Amino acid sequence: MNPAISQAPLQPLASEPDYLRSAQTLGSWLLTTDHKRIGILYMISITLLFFIGGVAAALLRLELASPAGDLVASATYNKLFTIHGVIMVWFFLIPSVPTVLGNFLLPLMIGARDVAFPRLNLASWYIFMFGACFTVFAIVAGGVDTGWTFYTPYSSTYANGAVIAMAAGVFITGFASIATGLNFIVTIHKMRAPGLTWFRLPLFVWTLYTTSLILVLATPVLAITLFLMALERLFGVGIFDPALGGDPILFQHLFWFYSHPAVYIMILPGMGVTSEIIACFARKRIFGYRFVAYASIAIAVLGFLVWGHHMFVSGQSVYAGAVFSLLSFLVAVPSAIKVFNWTATLYKGSITFDTPMLYALGFIGLFTVGGLTGLFVAALAVDVHLTDTYFVIAHFHYVMVGGMVMAYLGGIHFWWPKISGRLYPEFPARISALTIFAGFNLTFFPQFVLGMLGMPRRYHVYPDEFQLLNVLSSAGASILAVGYILPLAYLLWSLRYGKRAPANPWRATGLEWTTPSPPPTHNFAVTPTVNEPPYAYETLDEPSRDYV
Amino acid sequence: MSEPAAEIAHQFADAGQQRDAATFGMWIFLCTEVLLFGALFLGYTVYRLQNPEAFDEAAAHTLIVAGSINTAILLVSSFCVAVAVHLAEQGDRLRVTLLLCTAALLGALFLAVKAYEYNHKIHEGFFPGHSFHFAGADSRGVEMFFVLYFTMTGLHALHVAIGVAVLTGYGVAVLLAQRPARLTTAVDLAGLYWHFVDIVWVFLFPLFYLVGRAP
Numbered sequence: 213m214n215p216a217i218s219q220a221p222l223q224p225l226a227s228e229p230d231y232l233r234s235a236q237t238l239g240s241w242l243l244t245t246d247h248k249r250i251g252i253l254y255m256i257s258i259t260l261l262f263f264i265g266g267v268a269a270a271l272l273r274l275e276l277a278s279p280a281g282d283l284v285a286s287a288t289y290n291k292l293f294t295i296h297g298v299i300m301v302w303f304f305l306i307p308s309v310p311t312v313l314g315n316f317l318l319p320l321m322i323g324a325r326d327v328a329f330p331r332l333n334l335a336s337w338y339i340f341m342f343g344a345c346f347t348v349f350a351i352v353a354g355g356v357d358t359g360w361t362f363y364t365p366y367s368s369t370y371a372n373g374a375v376i377a378m379a380a381g382v383f384i385t386g387f388a389s390i391a392t393g394l395n396f397i398v399t400i401h402k403m404r405a406p407g408l409t410w411f412r413l414p415l416f417v418w419t420l421y422t423t424s425l426i427l428v429l430a431t432p433v434l435a436i437t438l439f440l441m442a443l444e445r446l447f448g449v450g451i452f453d454p455a456l457g458g459d460p461i462l463f464q465h466l467f468w469f470y471s472h473p474a475v476y477i478m479i480l481p482g483m484g485v486t487s488e489i490i491a492c493f494a495r496k497r498i499f500g501y502r503f504v505a506y507a508s509i510a511i512a513v514l515g516f517l518v519w520g521h522h523m524f525v526s527g528q529s530v531y532a533g534a535v536f537s538l539l540s541f542l543v544a545v546p547s548a549i550k551v552f553n554w555t556a557t558l559y560k561g562s563i564t565f566d567t568p569m570l571y572a573l574g575f576i577g578l579f580t581v582g583g584l585t586g587l588f589v590a591a592l593a594v595d596v597h598l599t600d601t602y603f604v605i606a607h608f609h610y611v612m613v614g615g616m617v618m619a620y621l622g623g624i625h626f627w628w629p630k631i632s633g634r635l636y637p638e639f640p641a642r643i644s645a646l647t648i649f650a651g652f653n654l655t656f657f658p659q660f661v662l663g664m665l666g667m668p669r670r671y672h673v674y675p676d677e678f679q680l681l682n683v684l685s686s687a688g689a690s691i692l693a694v695g696y697i698l699p700l701a702y703l704l705w706s707l708r709y710g711k712r713a714p715a716n717p718w719r720a721t722g723l724e725w726t727t728p729s730p731p732p733t734h735n736f737a738v739t740p741t742v743n744e745p746p747y748a749y750e751t752l753d754e755p756s757r758d759y760v
Numbered sequence: 761m762s763e764p765a766a767e768i769a770h771q772f773a774d775a776g777q778q779r780d781a782a783t784f785g786m787w788i789f790l791c792t793e794v795l796l797f798g799a800l801f802l803g804y805t806v807y808r809l810q811n812p813e814a815f816d817e818a819a820a821h822t823l824i825v826a827g828s829i830n831t832a833i834l835l836v837s838s839f840c841v842a843v844a845v846h847l848a849e850q851g852d853r854l855r856v857t858l859l860l861c862t863a864a865l866l867g868a869l870f871l872a873v874k875a876y877e878y879n880h881k882i883h884e885g886f887f888p889g890h891s892f893h894f895a896g897a898d899s900r901g902v903e904m905f906f907v908l909y910f911t912m913t914g915l916h917a918l919h920v921a922i923g924v925a926v927l928t929g930y931g932v933a934v935l936l937a938q939r940p941a942r943l944t945t946a947v948d949l950a951g952l953y954w955h956f957v958d959i960v961w962v963f964l965f966p967l968f969y970l971v972g973r974a975p
Contacts, residue, residue, distance in 0.1 A: 319771075326771035328781040394788045402781040403771070428788055432796035440803070440911070447889040449907045450900070451803070457900035462806055466799055734770065 220323075220740040222715055223727050227737075230633065230730040245330035246733055251316030252631070253337050258304050258312065259700070261344060264351075265299035266696065268292045273655075273689040276682045281673040289672035290357035291373070297360025302382050303344055305612055306474060308620045309481035310427075311340075311392055314420045316631060318396060320724035320731060321414050323405025323740040328398040336391035343385030350378035359670065361471070364452040364463045368444045376445060379438045386431045389477075393427030396420050405723065407742035411505070414722055414746050415498060418505045419484030422512040426473045426480075430516070434470035437463065464526055468519035476515040478612050479579070480508055482619030483550055486572045489626050490554050492720040493569035494561025497747040500553045507546035514543045524595045533592055540590035547583050551576060562753075566718075567641040571622025574649045578614025582607060585660065600670070603663025606656045614652055621648070621699060628703065629713030633730040636706040640698060648695035654688025721747055779945045786949045790956050793919075797960055800912050804967060807904045814901025816972025821886065822909070826877050827969040830870050831961065837866035838958040841927070845951040848944050853934055856947065860931030863954065867924040874917050881906070909968050916964060919957045926950050 228234065231248045241249060271292050275283040284292065315333065319326050327333050350356060354373040358366040367375050400421050404413070440451050441463065450456020452463040491498050498504055520528055520536030554576055563569070585607040589595045598604060628636050658681040667678050674682065716725040723740050724731075744751070772778040808815045844859035885893040888907045896902060930950050934940050 324771060328771065329785060330769075330771060390792050394785055394792070397788055398781050398785045401784060402777060428792050429795055432792045433799045436796055436799040443907075443911065449888040449903070451904075451907055457807075457811070457904050459806060459810070462803065466802070469799075739773070 220723055220726050220742060223740075224737055225728065228732045228734065230728065231733045232633065232730050234733045243334070245326070245334050247315050247319050247327050247330065247333060248631075248731065248733075250333050250337055251312050251314075254307060254311040254315060254340070257337070257341060257344065258307050261299055261303040262696075264348070265296050265304060266693070268296035268299070270689065270693060272296060273686040275672050276674070277686040279674050279676050279679050279682075284672065286672050287357060287372075290359075290670070291351075291355035293670060294356045294359055294378075295351055298347060298356075298378060298382065300612075301360055301474070301478070302385055303347065305478040305616055306389060307340065307392075308478075308616065309485060309623060310396070310420060310423055310477075311336075313416075313485065313620070313623045313627060314396065314423075314481065315392070317627060317724055318399060318417065318420055319403070320630075320727060320735055321417055321722055322400065322403060322408055323723045323736060323742065324399065324403040325734045325736060327395045328403055329395050332391050333395055336388040336395070339391065340385055340388035343381045343383070343388065345381075346377055346384060347381030350374035350381060353377060361467060362438065362441060363467075364441060364444070364460050367441055369453055369455075371445060376442055379442055383435055383438045383442075386435045389427045389431045393424035393431070396424040397428065400424075405740050405742055408723075411502065412742055412744070412746055413505075414484075415487035415501070415504055415508075416481075416484035418508050419480045419487075422508040423477050423480045426477050426512050426515065430470045430473040430477075433466060434474075437466040437470065440466075461523070461527055464523050465519070465528075468522045469516075472519040472522060473512075473515045475608070475611070476511055478616050480511060482575060482579075482616040483508070485619040485623035485626070486554065486575045487550075488720075488722070489568045489572035489622055490557050490576075491747040491749065492626070492718050493566060493572070494558050494563050495749045495753055496557050496561045497745070497749060498553065499556035499559075500549070501746065503549050504553050507549045510546035511543060514539060514546070518543060521590055521595075524592055525599045530592075537590055537592045541587065544583060544587055544590075547579075551580055551583075565642075567636075567638060567645050568622045568626035568718075570642060570645040570649075571618050571625065574645065575615055575618040575622065578610050578618060578649075578652065582610030582612075582614055585610065597666075598663060600668055601663035602659040602667050602669055605669050606659035606663060609656045609659075614656070618648070618652075621645070624699070624703070626718070627724070628706070629717045630724060630727075630729050630731070632703075632707055632710070633713055634706045634710030635713050635717060636710055637702050640702045644695050644698035644702075647691060647698065651688050651691030651693075651695050655685050655692055656688070658682070658684045658688075719752065721749060721752060782945050782949060783952075786952050790952065793956060797912070797915070800908070800915070801963070804908050804912070807901075807908065808971075811898065811901030811904060814898040815905050817896060817898070818902040818905035818909075819968060819971045820973065821881075821884070822969050823877050823880060824969050824973065826873050827965055830873050831965050833866050833870045833873070834958045834961050837863040837870075838955055840866070841951045841954045845948050848934070848940075848947040851940065853940050857931045857935040860927045860934070860947070860950075864924045864927035864931060867920050867927065867954075870920055871917060871924070874913065874920075878910075881909075912964055913968065916957070916960055919960070923950075923954050923957050927954065 231246055234240075241253065244250065271284065272289070275281070275289060281289070315327070350373075356373045356375050356378045358371070358375060362375070362379060367379070400413075400417060443449060444451045444453065444458070450458040452458045452460050454460060487498055487504060518536055518540045520532055521540045524533050524537075585603070589598050589604060589607060625636060625641060628634070662678055662681050665678070667674055713729040715728050717729075718725075723742070726740060727735055768775055768778050772781065840859045840863040844856045844863070847859070848856045881887060885891065886906045888903050888910065892899075892903050892906070894902045927950060930943065930947055934943050934947065937943055
């Protein structure tokens with residue numbers, strides 16, 4: 213073994229209790245500034261919100277099982293898809309990996325005792341919950357039927373229901389995003405352990421960094437956009453109303469200037485999780501580490517320049533459309549680099565199919581389908597046919613659910629021993645991963661076909677000839693629901709009955725695995741020094757090498 | 761700011777790292793502020809291009825004297841803060857307090873002038889919405905100008921108000937603190953914020969007061 217390259221040693225057994233047992237009162241959780249506990253607070257919150265959004269989705273699929281509008285009225289249907297979209301986008305997908313796994317892992321991965329601003333971190337959770345309360349209030353107080361995009365004039369001149377309250381919820385939550393992003397950027401710049409240079413960082417940290425850049429640069433624009441929309445509604449002025457001299461397209465430009473980069477907030481951290489899992493379960497260094505790292509930057513930068521592809525048919529200039537189309541194709545390049553490099557990492561690896569790996573492989577497959585169908589809708593002429601059809605629905609669900617939710621669950625399983633100090637039961641976990649994969653494809657693949665055939669989104673009735681595919685999709689959704697409830701059950705079970713986890717159950721590289729499971733409150737009793745490249749699985753797996 | 765000078769928050773290795781992190785965090789925060797105002801500046805650009813004559817005409821109704829006085833007020837207050845930051849590093853507590861409080865007072869004066877202007881505009885019927893009335897030809901364009909005027913200067917005034925509170929708070933804290941050295945970074949960061957507020961005004965002033973006034 214090359215003595216110059218060595219894994220940081222395991223941390224000595226800490227004298228202080230682990231972060232879960234350090235204090236047990238409710239107050240010690242609600243006033244904690246420990247990044248690990250804040251990650252847990254976020255995990256509980258977004259899980260609850262996920263199930264609210266999920267119930268709305270289940271009702272949508274139930275309604276669509278038959279062509280007639282027999283379960284809910286059209287107005288209720290509109291409210292349901294708005295609830296589903298708003299909750300899932302802002303209260304689950306955007307916070308999911310960054311605030312749960314990111315908060316928990318970032319300081320551990322870079323050898324720090326906490327994030328740079330622990331109090332701001334706690335404040336972000338309170339802001340998030342405050343925003344979530346507004347949104348839940350808006351749902352109870354009559355709901356909103358604008359769709360998650362809040363397009364004017366649905367949200368202004370012709371608004372029904374609690375648009376202002378729901379927009380306020382999203383507006384407030386945005387500041388939680390900004391606080392998290394700011395905290396992560398400063399933490400990654402200023403808090404890395406000695407020897408942990410940028411190109412020794414785990415790729416998960418790279419993706420958190422690029423995600424944070426998008427969070428801090430895009431979210432303020434959303435805040436102002438929703439603020440202007442609320443002003444228009446409250447004061448009766450015509451900022452986006454053409455009858456009063458305003459420009460409705462400006463709303464769409466501003467909205468998508470945030471919301472397209474937000475798509476990358478919702479996928480980049482998932483890519484980071486996948487990189488960690490693939491390397492560990494193939495026992496290999498990530499192929500082309502630097503390219504994967506740079507690809508994250510490229511996706512973040514290009515992601516800011518493609519918002520107009522949501523507006524090909526909304527009356528923007530065709531020349532702008534052509535440029536946006538070209539730039540959208542360019543985003544496929546760094547995305548493809550990642551997919552190819554993960555695949556190359558697998559080549560001649562010693563692959564094992566533990567649950568996190570099943571999720572990661574599922575991510576690669578489903579993200580690839582989602583990404584490639586993105587090229588269909590990035591093509592101007594094809595998009596005219598596909599705009600506002602189920603093809604678009606299927607496309608972005610493949611990226612966000614097939615991609616991000618798979619990655620989130622993969623990451624939860626991968627780091628569960630570190631987070632909880634317990635091992636989850638492997639057999640039901642594999643079953644649930646496979647159930648989710650099968651259920652997901654059955655739900656969303658038929659929607660590609662429906663979209664090609666011309667079925668528009670956001671209608672609760674449809675012609676009879678679309679029924680077969682819709683029934684398949686609804687059946688898939690029921691399988692998917694089982695797949696999501698299973699992990700909730702056995703992960704909670706494992707908290708009490710699971711085997712105790714060793715420090716490094718997967719024999720993985722990375723500083724987080726040198727701490728005890730679960731880690732002590734201050735993470736590292738001895739500040740670690742890093743003197744090896746990331747993912748040094750070859751040296752770790754040398755036969756002469758002992759690990760604990 | 762309650763920790764004594766020697767104490768460093770547990771997550772940091774040393775005082776230098778702590779100061780660097782705080783300063784860097786402030787710069788990132790200011791970046792988000794640029795984007796926050798940036799969306800409004802984009803809105804201004806779009807509507808000015810759509811209504812060039814109306815914007816020129818509307819701008820003639822803003823109070824250029826009040827706007828110019830306010831510009832001077834903010835520039836002087838920014839100068840006070842810049843000197844305060846410099847003196848804070850040398851530990852000159854009394855002068856730092858005096859300068860910060862002067863800057864805060866100037867900020868409050870700015871808000872008073874702004875309130876006078878708003879009052880004047882509302883009385884002349886320029887407040888957008890149902891009560892808006894303008895006799896000229898292109899009243900829609902003029903109204904849009906005033907939508908932007910009230911939104912952008914209002915958001916800026918909110919930032920000024922927060923700045924006044926922050927400057928006053930640190931001004932008092934520097935005088936009363938047991939170990940004022942701990943506050944050097946805080947004064948520095950408050951200064952960065954105040955300069956940002958100043959710079960936003962430097963852009964707002966020509967857009968709302970000077971356009972269309974050229975002979």
